[in-house]
Amino acid sequence: MANTKGPAGRFGARYGIKIRRKINRVESRQKSKHKCPYCDEIKVKRVSLGIYQCRKCDSKFTGGAYSP
Ligand SMILES: [Zn+2]
Known part of the structure; x- marks a missing residue:
């Protein structure tokens, strides 16, 4: 194939x-993991459409549909 x-x-x-x-x-x-705008760690994961959460400082924020 x-x-x-x-x-x-x-x-x-x-x-x-x-x-x-x-x-x-x-x-x-x-x-892939993205950079957190609050603590600058590469720990941000996409939760759902336009919503991202940092695994380190636990902050949730909005962004683009597919990447922040
Ligand atoms: Zn953070």
Whole structure:
């Protein structure tokens, strides 16, 4: 099967390679940890759409839909 790697691999061969590559880029970014604007630690995870939480200082804040 052609190119089923990355987060969009769950879609298999469906939807076309261009859109799956886009999904790979967006999803690997939203799943990675981000920098906290309060304590400057790389401990921020996406909770849900536009909501991010720091695992260190426990602060919750809003941001973009896929990354803060
Ligand atoms: Zn923090």
